[in-house]
Amino acid sequence: MSSYHNQHRAYGSEQDKVNCTFYYKIGACRHGAKCSRKHIQPASSHTVLCPNFFQNPLYAEQLAHRQLEKEKEDTTGAPTLLPFASKLDPSKLQQDFDAFYKDLCVELATNIGEIDEIIVCENTNAHLNGNVYIKFLKEAAALKCVSILNNRWYDGRPIYAELSPVENFNDSVCRQWDAQDCNRGGLCNFMHVKRPTKSLASDIFKSQRKYYIQKAEEEAIHGAYSRARV
Structure with a gap:
């Protein structure tokens, strides 16, 4: 024992x-x-993982840069590190990400269940790049989410979803990245979280809470009406 x-x-x-x-x-x-x-993939969980779901333009840009380095290395026969500076507009990147985040939250909260937290990774390693973790308040919603998303497409690509063992993100998130001090960069094995605009996230979760309060009130009224007719 x-x-x-x-x-x-x-x-x-x-x-x-x-x-x-x-x-x-x-x-x-x-x-x-x-x-x-x-x-060991759990049979039940509050959290759903959609691996490589978010298409990070910075990742694509860095892949192209690495390809240039490899081509140079193949030509010279020596290890090559070329200077890299992103040409992407940070404000446009944030705007596009906010649109993705809102799309995801509204679709899942409206059609599946109440969301507790959403984590989107911006790591540039293969196993974390673009990973999206959706934590629901109820395990039944997470199970429903896996079933639905595995038959859905987004932006021309199929979505893959599975239950995740991660229930608490405190030990998963890279705090150094949040403090802009991670010396492992995008290859870090802890989550580098891509954050939506604060006001957007606040508005989304307030709207979600209001929606579910109203839904519960309507269901209670409907239930009382149905019992009264019996």
């Missing part, structure tokens, strides 16, 4: 030698299917 409790406490922690700590904390691991530890 003692051994069972010890294993249960160690699950997903640094002491767990069987299950992957990064998959448990981040919902993704840089080793993928080649990881020496287990990636």
Whole structure:
């Protein structure tokens, strides 16, 4: 019994030698299917992961730059680092991201369930780039979300969705990135969160709360009316 409790406490922690700590904390691991530890996908969760869902223009720009470096390296036979400076307009990038964030929130909150939190990653490594984590207030909504999104497309691309073991993002998010002080850059294995404009996020979640309060009141009135007719 003692051994069972010890294993249960160690699950997903640094002491767990069987299950992957990064998959448990981040919902993704840089080793993928080649990881020496287990990636156990939960049967139930409040959180849905849509891997590589958000198409980050900065990522595409950096990929093109890396390709130029590789071509130069193939020509010269020596490692090549070319100067990189983004040519993208930050205000336009934020505007486009805000539109994506609003689209996602309105669609999911209206048709699936009440959202607790949405995390969008702007890392430039393959296993975190564009990952979108949607945490619902109810597990049933998360399950419904997986079923619906796996049959949907967005911006000309199919959406992939799965339940994620991540229930608390406190240990998942890179605090150094938030403080603009992450020395690992976009290749960091913790979430570099792309933030919507504060006023937009505030308005969206206030509207969502109002919508669900009104919906509950309407359902209560309808229920009372139905019982009165019986």
